[in-house]
Amino acid sequence: MENIKIAIRDFNLHFGSKHVLKNINIEFPANKIVALIGPSGCGKSTLLRSLNRMHDLSPDARLEGDILLEDLPLLHPRTDVVAIRRKVGMVFQRPNPFPKSIYENVAFGLRLTGTHTEADIRTRVESCLQQSYIWEETKDELQKSALQLSGGQQQRLCIARAIAVEPEVILLDEPCSALDPISTAKIEDLLLELKNRYTIVIVTHNMQQAQRVADFTAFMYLGEVIEYGPTDQIFNQPQQMLTRNYVEGHFG
Amino acid sequence: MKRRTFWDRFYHRLFALAAGLCVLVLLGIFGMLLFNGFRFFESVSLWSFLGSSNWNPSAWGKATYGIGAMLWSTLLVSLGAMVLAVPLGIGTAAYLSEVAPGRVRDWIKPAIELLAAVPSVVVGFIGIVVIAPIISWIFGLSNGLNALNGSILLAVMALPTIISVAEEAIRSVPNTYKEGAYALGANSWTTLITVTLPACTSGLIAATMLGMGRVIGETMTVLMATGNANAMPHGFFDPVRTITATVAIEMGEVPYGTTHFYGLYALGAILFIITLIINLLAEGIAAKFRKQGR
Ligand SMILES: Nc1ncnc2c1ncn2[C@@H]1O[C@H](COP(=O)(O)OP(=O)(O)OP(=O)(O)O)[C@@H](O)[C@H]1O
Ligand SMILES: [Mg+2]
Numbered sequence: 001m002e003n004i005k006i007a008i009r010d011f012n013l014h015f016g017s018k019h020v021l022k023n024i025n026i027e028f029p030a031n032k033i034v035a036l037i038g039p040s041g042c043g044k045s046t047l048l049r050s051l052n053r054m055h056d057l058s059p060d061a062r063l064e065g066d067i068l069l070e071d072l073p074l075l076h077p078r079t080d081v082v083a084i085r086r087k088v089g090m091v092f093q094r095p096n097p098f099p100k101s102i103y104e105n106v107a108f109g110l111r112l113t114g115t116h117t118e119a120d121i122r123t124r125v126e127s128c129l130q131q132s133y134i135w136e137e138t139k140d141e142l143q144k145s146a147l148q149l150s151g152g153q154q155q156r157l158c159i160a161r162a163i164a165v166e167p168e169v170i171l172l173d174e175p176c177s178a179l180d181p182i183s184t185a186k187i188e189d190l191l192l193e194l195k196n197r198y199t200i201v202i203v204t205h206n207m208q209q210a211q212r213v214a215d216f217t218a219f220m221y222l223g224e225v226i227e228y229g230p231t232d233q234i235f236n237q238p239q240q241m242l243t244r245n246y247v248e249g250h251f252g
Numbered sequence: 253m254k255r256r257t258f259w260d261r262f263y264h265r266l267f268a269l270a271a272g273l274c275v276l277v278l279l280g281i282f283g284m285l286l287f288n289g290f291r292f293f294e295s296v297s298l299w300s301f302l303g304s305s306n307w308n309p310s311a312w313g314k315a316t317y318g319i320g321a322m323l324w325s326t327l328l329v330s331l332g333a334m335v336l337a338v339p340l341g342i343g344t345a346a347y348l349s350e351v352a353p354g355r356v357r358d359w360i361k362p363a364i365e366l367l368a369a370v371p372s373v374v375v376g377f378i379g380i381v382v383i384a385p386i387i388s389w390i391f392g393l394s395n396g397l398n399a400l401n402g403s404i405l406l407a408v409m410a411l412p413t414i415i416s417v418a419e420e421a422i423r424s425v426p427n428t429y430k431e432g433a434y435a436l437g438a439n440s441w442t443t444l445i446t447v448t449l450p451a452c453t454s455g456l457i458a459a460t461m462l463g464m465g466r467v468i469g470e471t472m473t474v475l476m477a478t479g480n481a482n483a484m485p486h487g488f489f490d491p492v493r494t495i496t497a498t499v500a501i502e503m504g505e506v507p508y509g510t511t512h513f514y515g516l517y518a519l520g521a522i523l524f525i526i527t528l529i530i531n532l533l534a535e536g537i538a539a540k541f542r543k544q545g546r
Contacts, residue, residue: 052435082437090435096428099451108446109436158432165436 004070005030005169005199006051011065013046015058020046022223024065028169028216033191033200035214035231037207039246042220044203048171050074051201052088053081069169089162093174095154097146097161102129102138105146105157109165124164132160133190152183159190163198170194172202176209188213207247211235219243285524288517292317295511301518305484307498309512317515319522321484325399325492326523328485329474330467332403333410337467338460340407341414342449345459348415349422350444368412372472379405379477393489397479400488405473410463417462421455422448454537461534465527471496495519 006028013021036044055061067074106125110116129135134156176184218228227243238244304318384396433443479491506513
């Protein structure tokens with residue numbers, strides 16, 4: 001793998017006395033899509049949320065080891081968490097647009113810094129909605145509440161909202177699990193488009209989805225990364241018995 | 253098995269009876285207010301009641317029954333109380349639900365609930381001996397018993413209601429909204445102001461309304477601390493007399509069955525209608541907010 005965007009070294013995470021992530025060593029290449037798969041409760045979301053320091057919100061989480069975003073040590077206490085979150089955007093399992101207008105949802109991240117003029121914000125909102133393939137559907141009703149959109153539209157809006165602040169990495173935690181197949185296909189197309197500009201890490205329970213979008217796939221089990229490699233290899237010639245059983249649908 | 257169904261049915265009936273009794277009492281009160289209030293309007297026109305600000309039932313030969321000054325006093329004191337209590341209450345609720353560590357919350361919450369248990373006569377007393385001198389000192393007035401004093405005390409009395417309802421509203425905001433804001437790089441203050449509070453606006457409005465209902469009906473405190481002057485107030489530094497205070501003062505000495513007697517019922521009916529409207533509004537908004545909640 002040529003260009004490493006994120007490197008995770010000897011990473012362990014505990015919730016209280018519970019050892020949730022064990023000795024994670026993995027690297028995510030730039031401008032590729034990496035899928036995290038594995039049975040429920042194996043720690044996929046926990047690993048993903050370590051990458052933008054979301055665990056800062058849970059007082060009993062204890063993180064050890066190193067996570068590097070290029071040269072930036074994400075876990076270092078002196079690294080500014082706000083800066084991290086602007087470099088590492090996140091899209092959640094359930095679409096969670098704010099109860100504001102479509103326009104304000106995308107503008108939210110831009111307004112936080114207070115450095116953008118209104119005209120600047122307007123052009124950026126439009127361009128992000130276009131990049132997320134939701135512009136055509138919403139351009140005439142940008143002032144409508146985002147909560148009135150369909151689930152699939154809401155999720156594309158959340159992606160637009162995430163890319164508005166120009167992150168380098170986008171994390172997605174089962175972004176399609178609440179969506180119908182057509183909306184899912186749209187999001188997958190969108191991800192393939194976005195990987196030209198961003199590094200993408202996606203958690204998914206959908207084996208077909210992983211095979212359709214991911215360049216690399218990591219299989220996790222009980223808090224460990226069991227196997228990591230090109231998606232094709234993980235699904236067709238897995239080296240580990242556990243991986244084979246999982247991708248062939250024998251458990252999980 | 254048989255025994256159980258007997259007791260089941262017994263308790264069922266008992267509770268139904270209790271609930272029925274409550275409704276009956278409420279209807280009885282409302283009926284009595286309306287009935288006696290209507291008797292008042294046999295001798296005084298609705299127009300002179302609502303349109304005049306002069307309440308002087310004992311003037312010989314030319315008694316007047318105008319609610320204007322009292323109504324305005326009640327609204328003035330209540331609005332002042334809300335201006336003080338709403339920001340403070342919502343701020344406290346936000347602190348308790350979003351910022352305070354568990355241990356701090358465990359101390360502050362019972363303290364606030366205890367505040368609701370202080371008898372209103374004690375609050376009024378504090379108004380006279382503590383707040384009044386402070387007000388007259390700060391603003392250079394000869395007397396600190398005025399509308400402002402009443403507003404301050406009522407604000408304190410409305411706080412427990414406002415805080416607990418607002419805290420519940422803030423807590424009900426889905427965590428995913430907050431996470432969405434944090435993930436975009438918002439800090440906790442920005443998240444609270446731009447996402448969390450706007451997401452529960454209707455709950456905060458309900459908290460305000462319920463606090464308002466509590467404030468408008470309060471009697472003893474305002475009776476003691478607002479100076480008891482039955483005249484149109486021109487501002488917060490004027491002494492006032494609210495509707496509740498008037499009823500409380502005059503009910504004891506009014507001859508039974510006179511126009512004045514029925515007039516006090518009419519005042520009660522007006523108060524009842526005001527609080528009813530506020531409660532219905534609060535209920536309606538709260539219901540809308542519960543539906544939005546998820
Ligand atoms: N805040 C928390 N406090 C304590 N334990 C937690 C917390 N979050 C997650 N866990 C535990 O960590 C383990 C991993 O959870 P995680 O959500 O990462 O699993 P997952 O692989 O994403 O599962 P799923 O596929 O169901 O989403 C679980 O056992 C879970 O109970
Ligand atoms: Mg998960």
